[in-house]
Amino acid sequence: MAIAYRQQVDDDTEFAIWKIEEEAEDLYSQLQLNDEEKAYYEQLKIGKRNLHWLGTRVLLRKMLRTDEYIDCKVDAHGKPYLVHLPYHISLSHSFDYAAVMISKEPVGIDIEQVKQKVERIAHKFMRKEELDFISPDRRIEELYVCWCVKEAVYKCFGQKEVSFLHNIFLEPFNFEGHGVVNARLKKDNIDIEYEVGYMQYHDYMVGYVKGKEDEK
Incomplete structure (x- = not known):
């Protein structure tokens, strides 16, 4: 297993993609888990779900460049966070x-x-207005851009009860394999604009976004 792609977004922000090629036991041996995490791991079914949980946490360890125990928990909205380290994180x-x-x-x-x-x-x-700007010749790729962009915004905002259809709105974009999509999250008295990056990596699509601490 190795980092397949890594991008520094700015001085304080980066993301990485890792191809999962090991067996679960190999990934497990690279982690330090407490009793609660070990119990959760044992509940996971053998297969991709198991490997995904292990893979994201091994990658997180590599990105934080530490061999120490990482206390990573999930809040009431399902958003992962680090208890003792000064970083926000997102996993996929x-x-x-x-x-x-x-x-x-x-x-x-x-x-x-x-x-x-x-x-x-x-x-x-x-929305219909969003479907109308999707180009027929790259329809599947552009639909995945839209999904990944909306999912990235949803994760960045970090609260439940947000609808991709009714609360996250996209501006038209020209698909070039990578780029930026302007998005807006509107719900009740919340109105936040985002610039969301996207990139095609082989037969995968990635959406990624950085928000601000005071946006809620």
Whole structure:
């Protein structure tokens, strides 16, 4: 297992993608887990879910450059956080890859394998105005950009009860394999603008965003 891709977004922010090639036992041996984490791990089914949980945490350890125990918990909204380290984190995984983003500010990252099936659910997360700016010749890739961008915003904001369809809005963009999409999260009295990066990595799409501590 090795870092397949790494990008420094700014002085305080970076993300990395890791291809998961080891067996679960190999990944497990690289971690220090407390009793609660060990019990959770034992509940996971053998397979990709098991490897994903291990893979994101091994990658997090590599990015933080430490062999010490990392106290990583999940808050009431399902957002992971570090108890004793001054970083915000976001974790994602899809099939053979794990992705982790760290920063001094809130962040969100999503990685998805590009598949035709996204077409069937596009109406569930895209408004008509957004579907109208999707180009016919790159439709599948652009739909995945939109999904990953919205997922990254959702994770960065870090609260439940946010609808991709009704609360996260995207501006038109030109797909070039990588770039930036302007997004806006609107819910009740909340109105936040985001500049979300995206990139195609082989047959995967990645969306990533950095927010601000006082945005809520």
